[in-house]
Amino acid sequence: MHKDTYLIAERMGKYLCQGMSASEELEFEAWLDEKPEHREQLNRFKGKAAAADLHYLSGLDSEAAWREQRFRNRGGALRFLGRGKWGRWAAAAVLAATVSMGLELVNWADEVRVPTDSQAATGQQDVAPGRNQAVLVLSDGRRIDLTDGLSTALAEVDGTAITGDGRQGMTYRAGHGDGDPTVTNRLVVPKAGMYSLTLSDGTRVWVNALSELEFPVAFAQDERLVMLKGEAFFEVKRDASRPFRVRVGDAVVDVLGTHFNVNAYAGSKTTLVSGSVAVSNGAQTRVLRPGEQAVVADGITVGKVDIARTVAWKEGEFLFKSDEIREIMAEVSRWYDVSVAYEGMCPERLELTGSVSRGANLSEVLAVLSFASGASFSVQDRQVTVKF
């Protein structure tokens, strides 16, 4: 519409600032000479005529205006996301539509690039999200790659059958005879992976990235004991005669029938979704009610937590509610198999709230985080640098 107008303005500005090369200057002066109006127009920006304009411009405070803009647009920060070749950003926007930003702590991203010209922005390297992948270690030490599902059924030495459930997981079923509880399998989920399985008692377990679950292919008569490193979500099949136990380091989670999440990446955190569990560390035992989380460190601390946030990973979502950036980045690092470095001063009490699909590429997740935190994120060689 005003393309030529902008270009004339650009040229005039440059000419007045002596910013042109000799040949451009010649070309421009030829244009000025074409019509008297051209030169008249130029002269209106010279000398005293420009003093008031420059004075006005010098009175503007763009920084303050930007703060004001952020304030006026709180809650709408994700509107920046574009479309077309930026469609992936748009997808992130939809997924993040539930984001409610903490008012004062929100900084709009300076890192999300908004293209301003027709030319394509240079393709930034991106990191694909994690997927269903794991290695199953059988009792004889064989390692089965479960990436994208278990294609052929397996049988353990005691007759337990292991079959694939599509891409996401596998199921253990007892064979004809009594199962042997001393036969154990180990599910090893690497960074950028997750996997789910149904144990022989019908209990379903979702195992998160960088985690290991060790379990007997058939459970004993008196208890169902599994060992966990990392994070898993359990939907325990009710069986009053055989308590389900998760051993996490020194802590044990005792269950009758319930849904709960154990996060033992650093210390151990058990979150109860429904039913009832008891968490003990040998010295102490605490019973959790739904919605409570037990943190086992030196002692056991119990507090209320947001269940949705705790189990979001299992639902294929990153969900942050007043979380610390470092906590979030630890999760991002596990799911995208990237390392994280920090530069600059992390603002005190910077807590972030937001959500994004775990199916999104890393750049989308970082875009959302960048909106929420005001930090800038750069990615190189699978290292994310967070700059404050």
Added chain:
Amino acid sequence: MIVMESEHALTPKELFQHYYPRLCHFAWQFLRDDQQVQDVVQDTFLAFWDRRPALADNAIAIKNYLYTTVKHACFNIKRHRKTVERYQAAHPVQESEEPPVLDELIRSEVMAHIYAIMEKMPDACKEIFRMGYLEGYSTAEISELLGLSVSTVKTQKYRAVKLIKSNLNPEFFAIFSIFYQNI
């Protein structure tokens, strides 16, 4: 800034800070009221973030949208002012057409450009640049007015020009030359 015209993408903050002064200046030419100007420009950006997905990803489309929105807002305010005046004077309201505003638009673009370039200069340079290139003082006049030697003024002028040129994106010229033939 001319760098803006290259293919480089801007962050939302950069984009805001790039357009904010010129849009304020543009609105100011019509309204001459600081508070109203700021409201108009702030609201324009709010609308812009909403509309962005529907806009083409290029500087011209962005500029068109921003200037047009500011223009409409300014004319709405002016109409309202007139309505109030007329109401008070018990006169009937006359719908006025929005006049073309190309001169105002060019003025805002040029002045914001010059101001942005000046802002990047060191102070000594800035003043000499302002006096020499904008206010039309000769080197001798500047040296007299500022109490500097002629050679100092010349050096600063030279520095200013060098700074300006180093701030310009060479690719812009190539793109520009193509368009320029159409003007």
